[in-house]
Amino acid sequence: MKEFFKGKVVCITGSSQGIGKATALLLGSYGASIALNGRNPEKLQKAHDELTAQGIDCHSIVADISTKEDCKRIVDETVQHFGKLDVLINNAGIASRGRISESDPEAWDQIMQINTMGVINTTYFALPHLEKQNGSVIIISSMAAKVGVPGHAGYSASKMALTAYAKALQIEAHNKVHCGLVYVGFTANENQKQILKPDGTYEAIPQRKGLKLASREDVAKRIARVIVDRKKEITLTVLGKLQHILLKFAPSVVYAMLKKSYKTYDDMYDA
Ligand SMILES: NC(=O)c1ccc[n+]([C@@H]2O[C@H](COP(=O)([O-])OP(=O)(O)OC[C@H]3O[C@@H](n4cnc5c(N)ncnc54)[C@H](OP(=O)(O)O)[C@@H]3O)[C@@H](O)[C@H]2O)c1
Numbered sequence: 001m002k003e004f005f006k007g008k009v010v011c012i013t014g015s016s017q018g019i020g021k022a023t024a025l026l027l028g029s030y031g032a033s034i035a036l037n038g039r040n041p042e043k044l045q046k047a048h049d050e051l052t053a054q055g056i057d058c059h060s061i062v063a064d065i066s067t068k069e070d071c072k073r074i075v076d077e078t079v080q081h082f083g084k085l086d087v088l089i090n091n092a093g094i095a096s097r098g099r100i101s102e103s104d105p106e107a108w109d110q111i112m113q114i115n116t117m118g119v120i121n122t123t124y125f126a127l128p129h130l131e132k133q134n135g136s137v138i139i140i141s142s143m144a145a146k147v148g149v150p151g152h153a154g155y156s157a158s159k160m161a162l163t164a165y166a167k168a169l170q171i172e173a174h175n176k177v178h179c180g181l182v183y184v185g186f187t188a189n190e191n192q193k194q195i196l197k198p199d200g201t202y203e204a205i206p207q208r209k210g211l212k213l214a215s216r217e218d219v220a221k222r223i224a225r226v227i228v229d230r231k232k233e234i235t236l237t238v239l240g241k242l243q244h245i246l247l248k249f250a251p252s253v254v255y256a257m258l259k260k261s262y263k264t265y266d267d268m269y270d271a
Contacts, residue, residue: 004228006031009082011074013037013065013122014092016044017190019140022216023089023223028056030224035078036060037092065092065118066110075125085129087227089138090119095205096154097269098198106200108154115158120165127177136178136227139166143185143240146247150258151265154196170232180226183244185237188213206268212238 010027014020016038024034028051036051038044041062048060059081063070078085093115098107123137130137144152145159166181173179186208194202214237226234235244246254 001224001228002030004030005224008032008086009035009078009084010087010089011035011037011078011085011126012089012091013074013118015089016040016047018193019184019187019216019219019223020089020091021047021050023091023220024051024058025054025056026217026220026224028058029054032087033057033082034059035074035082037063037065037074039064065122066113068117068121071118071121072125074122075129079129084133085126086133086135087138088123088126088130088136089140089223090122091138091140092118093140093159094196095152095193096158096196097152097265098154098196099151100153103154103198104200107196107198110196110200111154111158112161115155116161119162123169127173130177131173134176134178136180136230137169138180138182138223138226140223141166141181141183143183143235143237143243145183146243147254147258150262151269166233178227178230180231181233182223182226183233183235183240184214184219185235185240186211186213187219187237188215 005027010032012020012024012034015024015036024036028034034051034056036044036047036058044060044062048058051058061074061077063074065071096111119139139162141159141162144156145163149156166179169179189205193205195205197203219236222234222236235241243254
């Protein structure tokens, strides 16, 4: 694994905290040069300092993937700074909540622009560079991409769209660029993680109780494996794998669980 990443240039969107930062630290420790990204300059600088303190070669790009200009700038600056691009990890994404009937078009706009169009646009600008290196594009998705999660339809839809995109890209770019789709399960969140509300504003994400959470470092290791082994798809966590199997052989069990989770949502957030 270490040998593979030595000398590689990896661009990770949304790497100022969370899974993105853990992946930057891991791949940087293996000898990759890292292009870091996020919207908040202070948070990004802190991550930059953390990587630099570990001797990792990195370059930070303050940019918002909800605009196509910034998606282009992320790729252009990475290539200008490091001279090439081997791996793009489309990690930046936001969580969202809201019933369909109460979710403002502004909230839908934000979730689709960041989670879906941000990935599509950054990948578009990166593909010519990745082709030169026979590189990889990784798409960080979620268990929520496999079903329509009530109370979180915006998030589900934004990630489910990426499945279609990744499956098509895997065929179109076959032999030229590897595309790996990572269905992440419940993972320990950073304290400052936020969630988009149905009115288009943000609030602190509630703590997850009674769930066994994956660590961000474990998720980073699995992402590294997907790149090295050029895997097309991976589903993380026991719960994620169980959902995957049940959807194939006993989908009604999953739908019963989703109904139950919506009841909990209703109790938490009165209509
Ligand atoms: N945590 C989980 O349980 C879980 C489960 C399934 C899937 N995932 C997926 O894993 C990925 C990372 O999740 P996480 O939990 O690590 O999230 P997180 O802690 O909220 O971190 C998100 C990162 O993305 C950046 N970001 C957000 N919007 C951005 C934008 N428009 N442009 C550029 N950067 C942006 C954030 O920095 P700024 O705010 O400064 O921009 C931050 O660095 C996401 O795609 C998420 O959907 C997570």
